[in-house]
Amino acid sequence: MSAMPQAVRAYVGLGANLGDARATLRAALQALWALPGCVPAGVSSLWRSAPVDAQGPDFFNAVAALDTTLAPLELLRQLQAIELAHGRERPYRNAPRTLDLDLLLYGDVQQSDPVLTLPHPRAHERAFVLAPLHEIAPALCWPGQGWSLTQLLQDVQDQAIEPLPGDWR
Numbered sequence: 001m002s003a004m005p006q007a008v009r010a011y012v013g014l015g016a017n018l019g020d021a022r023a024t025l026r027a028a029l030q031a032l033w034a035l036p037g038c039v040p041a042g043v044s045s046l047w048r049s050a051p052v053d054a055q056g057p058d059f060f061n062a063v064a065a066l067d068t069t070l071a072p073l074e075l076l077r078q079l080q081a082i083e084l085a086h087g088r089e090r091p092y093r094n095a096p097r098t099l100d101l102d103l104l105l106y107g108d109v110q111q112s113d114p115v116l117t118l119p120h121p122r123a124h125e126r127a128f129v130l131a132p133l134h135e136i137a138p139a140l141c142w143p144g145q146g147w148s149l150t151q152l153l154q155d156v157q158d159q160a161i162e163p164l165p166g167d168w169r
Contacts, residue, residue: 007067008109009041010075011137013102013120013129017051017059022168024086024099025060029169031082032064032101035075041065044132046168049161052126061161062168063104063132072106076116079103104129108143119143124152127159135163 012032016024025046033040042065049059068075079101086099104120111118123129124142133140134149141148 005069007039007069008107009105010066010068010072010103010107011105011133012064012066012079013061013100013104013123013132014064015059015061015100015102015128016098017057018098019087021060021098022046025062026169028082028086028099028101029062029064031085032066032079035066035068035070035078037069038075039067041067042136043169044135046164046166047128047132047161048164049128049159052128052159059128060164061128061132063129063136065136072103072109072111072118073116075106076103102129104133105140105143110144125156127153127156127161130156131161131163 014025014028029043032038044063047061049061051059070078083099083101102120102123103116103118104123106118109118119142124147130149130153134153138149142152
């Protein structure tokens with residue numbers, strides 16, 4: 001009998017700025033929670049932010065935490081399948097989108113290959129990731145760097161972001 005794989009805490013960024021973004025994010029969160037080998041571990045409030053390095057309407061963003069036995073690449077494939085189910089297109093980098101699911105962190109794993117880079121290569125530079133992540137994991141330190149989320153948030157305080165009231169889930 002083989003041992004069950006040990007669960008790893010992963011953090012997923014959710015974002016959308018086309019269509020009914022709130023409804024799409026709610027549906028995506030439910031799909032994320034339903035993934036095999038994944039157990040919900042928390043979700044942030046909904047935040048609104050201006051696009052970074054892009055044009056288009058403001059984004060709605062959140063971060064979800066989950067404990068998963070899926071390997072990083074399999075989790076990424078599952079996230080991309082959820083995006084496709086919600087009409088995600090990738091016409092160009094940073095294009096407006098119906099849904100964006102980013103694997104931000106997968107435990108303390110650090111990897112860089114053509115398919116997946118962990119931690120997410122730009123997440124530590126983006127308030128729309130750091131603020132909701134700090135909300136659900138305030139003591140987290142960035143893998144491989146030791147930066148606290150509080151330190152990282154200070155570096156992006158010029159980026160416009162605001163928490164939205166109410167429970168969006």
